[in-house]
Amino acid sequence: MAAWFHSKWSVPLEAYRESIEESLNGKSAVPSWYMCLDGDKIIAGMGVIENDFHDRKDLAPNICAVYTEKEYRGQGIAGEMLSFVCKDMKSKGIDTLYLVTDHIGFYERYGWKFYCMVQGNGEENMTRLYIHRER
Numbered sequence: 001m002a003a004w005f006h007s008k009w010s011v012p013l014e015a016y017r018e019s020i021e022e023s024l025n026g027k028s029a030v031p032s033w034y035m036c037l038d039g040d041k042i043i044a045g046m047g048v049i050e051n052d053f054h055d056r057k058d059l060a061p062n063i064c065a066v067y068t069e070k071e072y073r074g075q076g077i078a079g080e081m082l083s084f085v086c087k088d089m090k091s092k093g094i095d096t097l098y099l100v101t102d103h104i105g106f107y108e109r110y111g112w113k114f115y116c117m118v119q120g121n122g123e124e125n126m127t128r129l130y131i132h133r134e135r
Helices: 002-008 014-022 077-091
Strands: 030-037 043-048 061-070 096-101 113-119 127-135
Touching: 002 043, 002 061, 014 030, 014 043, 030 077, 043 077, 061 077, 061 127, 077 096
Parallel strands: 061 096
Antiparallel strands: 030 043, 043 061, 096 127, 113 127
16 A cells, blocks of 8 residues: 555655554554555555645644546546545544645535645645535
8 A cells, every 4th residue: 555655646655654554553543544446456545644745734634645546537436535534534533624736626526625825845836725624
């Protein structure tokens, strides 16, 4: 799982390994990592971490590393996973999540609302940050 996320994003493999291992110890809700399989092949995944590399440390936790393999896009997989993760986090006592993205229009379809612009670590331009409250 860590190798799959590492292959999609420019985050060191060891950082994913450590975070995924921490999520498996079950001591807290964050971090948490999720994947969708087709047989034994990972086709989509995302995580929940405290901060997704931006300057607003008060806006936590963040859904991160959202990715669906190209051949599986357009089938609602990411939307189903987002819904599942939001409900799972609520069951663990976390009803508000944040997400940074450059996408406009995609997350709104799944109940996310634009919240503010944030400065990504090492990024020149500001990035959109969305909020989702699970009722």
